[in-house]
Amino acid sequence: MHDSDFEIIQRVLAGEMRAYAELVDRHKDRAMTLAMRLLKNREDAEEALQDAFVRVFKALDRFEMKASFATWFYRIVFNVCSSALGKRERAYDISIDEDNLEAALSTPPAGNPEIEFDSSEFQQLIHEEIERMAPAYSAILTLFFIQELGYEEIVDVTGLPLGTVKNRLFRARTMLRVAVMNRMSESVGAKDNGSIKQEIIQ
């Protein structure tokens, strides 16, 4: 049976440094996914993630064992990646994504043949849409669905207000819904673009 995160941390603090590699191996893929969603560049994401893991190592003795390791860890990853993003793109603006959303909503449904939900085409469609999203949305989506954090935990990780977290999650999901709608036949789409757009405006 594998040790829990807490047990590994205790081993590291007791001087068994190699145990930290276990912790890195356990979390690196999910954390890398988050870093990629934020930085959109493999090299930058890997460098930022290395920094984050080293920071976590340095701060291990200050980690409170009563707290959630995942929340604490992803807060550090999120902050390091956000700083890297800030340095790289000072001009980064949320409105870039608003434009994308408006463009998506104004595109009429393509009327393509029905998509099988289990098909690789559907998976690929969702993948492409997430890749296309601005970091502000794809990161929240990743924290919610991949890291499986709740709203309050995402608030803790990102430092954003609860309303903003919920709003960004809603918008991210809506963007995906619009993308799917554009690919599905009209008989599958239960709602038209207009009604979804109306909801967003509201």
Add this chain to the structure above:
Amino acid sequence: MSHLTSSRIFQLLDGVLDASEKQRVSNHLETCGECRQELAVQREIARSIKHQPLVVPSPRFTDAVMRRALIYERQSAFVHFLVQHGTMLALIIGLTIIAFSLSTMEGWDTAKETIHNLQPEKKISQYYTVAGRQLTDYLQSIREKTIDVVGWENLRLFLLTAVIMLTLALFDKLVIRQFMRTRV
């Protein structure tokens, strides 16, 4: 009958509806095919997001992290102390220099005497008022060149400027960056 909003469908999928609300939504779904269809689409989108392949870092990633962690581990306790508490230490030293610099100004003894004679409850606010006035007078004197800025005065000016800049930099590092994290 109006359809469920996307927001309501998300809440149902996320399991955040309370029992009565969940019952109302379930009742609606029993009679509304369009909303059932929408729920199915949203459920599949959520499932698809969860099953997206994770991004795997390069094979040497863990080794690279461990190498850097090892370097940190081998640093002396003194270096660790400086890294962790260096800014606070610098801030304390800086404030001490400011206090020293202020206390050597002309008229400080008079100010202290004034403060000493104040009512105890007024001392703290008066202290800062006098200190502020002293600093303003000092900077005014320098600007008007009524004091000698050569020698000790010059050094004091240099120290004061350096300390103010250091304090601002540390304030930025210690306080502002803590509360104004880069938002995405």
